[in-house]
Amino acid sequence: MEIHDAIERADKEAFTRQPPKTLKGQIGFLMKQLKTTRAVAEELGVTQRSVERYRKGERKHPPKDIQQKIDAAVRSRWQPQVRKRRRKHAAATGGITVETRARFGYTAPVGTTDDGRFRRLTVHLPAEYAQRLFDARDAGASDQEMRQIIAEGFKDIYFQNGGTRAMGLSDVAITDIDYLDLEF
Numbered sequence: 001m002e003i004h005d006a007i008e009r010a011d012k013e014a015f016t017r018q019p020p021k022t023l024k025g026q027i028g029f030l031m032k033q034l035k036t037t038r039a040v041a042e043e044l045g046v047t048q049r050s051v052e053r054y055r056k057g058e059r060k061h062p063p064k065d066i067q068q069k070i071d072a073a074v075r076s077r078w079q080p081q082v083r084k085r086r087r088k089h090a091a092a093t094g095g096i097t098v099e100t101r102a103r104f105g106y107t108a109p110v111g112t113t114d115d116g117r118f119r120r121l122t123v124h125l126p127a128e129y130a131q132r133l134f135d136a137r138d139a140g141a142s143d144q145e146m147r148q149i150i151a152e153g154f155k156d157i158y159f160q161n162g163g164t165r166a167m168g169l170s171d172v173a174i175t176d177i178d179y180l181d182l183e184f
Contacts, residue, residue: 003146010182019078090184091131103176125153
């Protein structure tokens, strides 16, 4: 889920306006999106009456776990067109920048070392990798499949420098991710 979460974080950086901060504002926004108190209640895992109380301002401080669900529900629906536009730009022309600290291993010719080791890398991957990554996420790909797409991009751009070196390198694998951030 690391890569999926990184895409979500990068999406949220695209906001042109901040989502509502007050509980009443957040519930109002969810009501506009989901139309009924029943739908909002099901989304949040609370009763309809609780949603009505939050909406009217009768209750201002929900339990911490419910507040986190409200925040997540609002952020996941906030400014979908802005997110879509940024992803489209990244997939068409802009590409994505991947910053990570992870263990990279690879398959290399005999006589060279192929032991995995930790590296801290920041690499800009071309638009084709962004498109593949977004398509995989939309198709419900596993984290391992999305990791492989990023590994292929690192192989082509970083390790082989666009085809000018390390041509014997056949397979790159990313394991033990300390952190991974995306920017597009």
